[in-house]
Amino acid sequence: MPAGPSWHAAKIIECGGQCTTDPRSGGVLATIDANGFSIEPLATTAACTPNLVAAHMLYETADPFRMREPDGTLDVSDAMYTAVDETTVRVEGSRFHVADQHTIKLEGARITGHETMSFTGIRDPHILSAIDDWAALLRTMIQQRVEQTIGLTDDQYAFDVRLYGYNAVLGDLDPAQGAPREVGVMLLVNAPDQATATAVAKIANPLMLHLPTPDMNYLPSLAFATSPAEIERGPAYEFVLHHVVDSRTPTDMFRIEFEEATRRD
Structure with missing residues (x-):
């Protein structure tokens, strides 16, 4: 499926019922297709609304329309949120701009005292x-x-x-x-x-x-x-440390060790 709807849907469903009228009710179901995605609650007592689904882009983002990721940027500035029925919302117009350079966010902390x-x-x-x-x-x-x-x-x-x-x-x-x-x-x-x-x-x-x-x-x-x-x-x-580092591949900065295990019956 296209990266735009896929990233946008993923951003919303990662917090489960937060985009519904009853945030404590549980998860949501997103169905992604070539033109967008539809999202609905799993609980029969809750509903997704256009405002609640759109508002989730205000959560944990520096920009409510653009969310930067290692290989590009999710752009929802042209996204349209439409109520399909009383519980389901249809979202179309989400785009993903692929970055010219793959980057990794590097963070670090130190003890400043007690x-x-x-x-x-x-x-x-x-x-x-x-x-x-x-x-x-x-x-x-x-x-x-x-x-x-x-x-x-x-x-x-x-x-x-x-x-x-x-x-x-x-x-x-x-x-x-x-x-x-x-x-x-x-x-x-x-x-x-x-x-x-x-x-x-x-x-x-x-x-x-x-x-x-x-x-x-x-x-x-x-x-x-x-x-x-x-x-x-x-x-x-x-x-x-709070830096953006250029990376040749998504895994270039990370050490990966493989161990082969032999099963003994």
């Missing part, structure tokens, strides 16, 4: 009304106390303060409007070894529990999620 995390919750309305200022003060105080207590400078460790319930997920992409009712504060420390990461988190412990804003005339008590407050996460990793 992490320790602590998490506290804030419900104090005064702190929440100025949560950005409080978080900035927390960062400054942690840096100062770490240097005073164990002599570490900024280049010897790293930490991040994430405000869940306020901006931890999208950050500045979604500016906060008004004070939230409660915020979870996650402190994530990264250091060359686990003991140092935990030591930094322990120094931050009283700040995560009782840090007031400069204008407060009382000492707040916040709420740690765990006891002990420090959770050692072990080694942390980051991507260091």
Whole structure:
């Protein structure tokens, strides 16, 4: 069958019922022919719709119309999605552009250090009304106390303060409007070894529990999620290789070993 419909159908059915009205219902059946493909759910309680089938190209792709593969690119910019009946969708117009050069994606990761995390919750309305200022003060105080207590400078460790319930997920992409009712504060420390990461988190412990804003005339008590407050996460990793490599053949970069087994009756 043509590569365009075959690749497009494969992209959709790899997630099973995600393109149906009941994603938990099970798999789907795709029938590919020379002009396109039809797709329908296996469950009698679910249905495929043009919108749901088309929307699956938004999933795990950088471009909703083009998906690059080692030997070419799936192009669905001219694809048409039509309801055949109440449960089946017909897709035509998918194309596959064969690449001039076969490529392989090369990825690699390395250990960046060891992490320790602590998490506290804030419900104090005064702190929440100025949560950005409080978080900035927390960062400054942690840096100062770490240097005073164990002599570490900024280049010897790293930490991040994430405000869940306020901006931890999208950050500045979604500016906060008004004070939230409660915020979870996650402190994530990264250091060359686990003991140092935990030591930094322990120094931050009283700040995560009782840090007031400069204008407060009382000492707040916040709420740690765990006891002990420090959770050692072990080694942390980051991507260091994310490249496209030219390959003479699809298997050129991969070592293949064959072993011949002899059956003994």
